[in-house]
Amino acid sequence: MPTIALLGTGLLGVAIGHRLLEQGVTLKIWNRSAAxxxxxLKQGAEQIENLDGAAKGCQAVITVxxxxxVSAEVIAELGDLDAVCCLPMGTMGISESRQLELQVQGQQGFYLxxxxLGSKPEALKGTLLVMAGGDAAIFQQQLPLLRLLSADPKWMxxxxxxxxxxxALNQLIASLTHGYSLALRLVQASGLEIERxxxxxxxxxxxxxxxxxxxxRMLSNDFTNPNFSTALLRxxxxxxxxxxxxxxxxxxALEGLVELLTLAKGTPLDAGDYSALHALTADSAKDH
Known part of the structure; x- marks a missing residue:
């Protein structure tokens, strides 16, 4: 099995790391907050103490x-990538990704x-929906690794x-959640039972x-233990x-939804599950 460097051990990063370790991958890990x-580490990963040169001997560097x-800043600290492939798995802009590819190539690395799509449960089961963009030959080289995390990685x-x-998919998450929340609010206000x-x-x-x-979650206002937070959705x-x-x-038309999600800033809703958007469509949310 290959040696992989995993940079970023938040909620999704930790789950990806657990999955890779369970599949027999030798894993080196780093996070700005070492805790x-x-x-x-308890599962057998090795901690990266210094990013400079940490990619040496790895098949790939996964960033979450x-x-x-932030991805560009952290990858820059790796220095010479020595033909190692960087696989950013976090969400970023189209232009940002293209610029990051140029940066990685300048560091003598490959980029994919x-x-x-998916969060902690899917990562632990290896059922994430992986979308890859870049050179088709590099995708083929990294396909065995991607298949540890996804049954059917897609080259886009x-x-x-x-x-x-x-x-586009994350926009649909926001828009669908908002649309359903509004529908539920009106149904409740009319006196119609939700189940009907x-x-x-x-x-x-x-x-x-x-x-x-x-x-x-919406009906009980319980947004604890999130897999994807309101802050990240915003x-x-x-x-x-x-x-x-x-x-x-x-x-x-989406700018109003961004403004609505901004109401969560400074409240517990921001760190809660993104379905907390439902709490923001209540009339009382305007008073926050």
Whole structure:
């Protein structure tokens, strides 16, 4: 099995690390906050004390970091990549990913963007949806590694195509959650039982499984133990709006949703599950 460097051991990064270790991968790990490395160290990972030169001897460097600028900053600290492939799995802008590819090439490395759809449960089971963008030959080289995390990794096309796909999907997460929240609020205000409404919605073409996945959280206002936070959803939606403008797409309608999500700042909702968006559609949320 290969040696992999994993940079970023937040919620998703730790789950990816656990999966790789269970599959027999030799894993070297780093996080800005070293304490977050502890779960993987206990499972047998090796801690990277100094990023400079840490990619040496690795098949690949996987990054699961907050955004494009942070990914670029951390990868720069690796120095000469010596033909190692960098696989950023976090969400970033199309232009950011293309710029990061040039940076990695300048560091004598290879690049394959590989953002994922899914969170902790899917990562632990190896059922993440991996979207890869970059050179097709590099994708083929990294396919055995990607298959440890995904049953069917998809090559989307040149660099930027996977980043675009990931942003588009995360925009749908925000828009679908918002749309369902508004529907539930109106149904509740009318006095109609939610389950009666769901009996009509479920067999219709309007149904998406995410509504049942988040329904209990929304109705109980329990947004603890998140797999994807409200803060991260807002960050990704802001990134989508920015990239849409660069692409000449009119996404002005989403700016109101960004503003709504901004109401969570400074409250427990921001660190909670993104279904906390439902709490923001309550009339009382305007008073926060």
């Amino acid at each position: 977050k490395c502890e779960p993987l 970091l907050r955004d494009g600028p 963007e590989a953002p994922v 096309g040149p660099t930027g195509s996977a980043a675009a796909s990931k942003l 409404f769901m009996e009509v919605l479920r067999p219709s073409a309007l149904y998406a499984p995410t509504v049942d996945k988040k329904l209990d 960050k990704d939606l802001q990134l989508f709006v920015r990239e849409a403008a660069l692409a000449g797409v009119n996404a002005e």
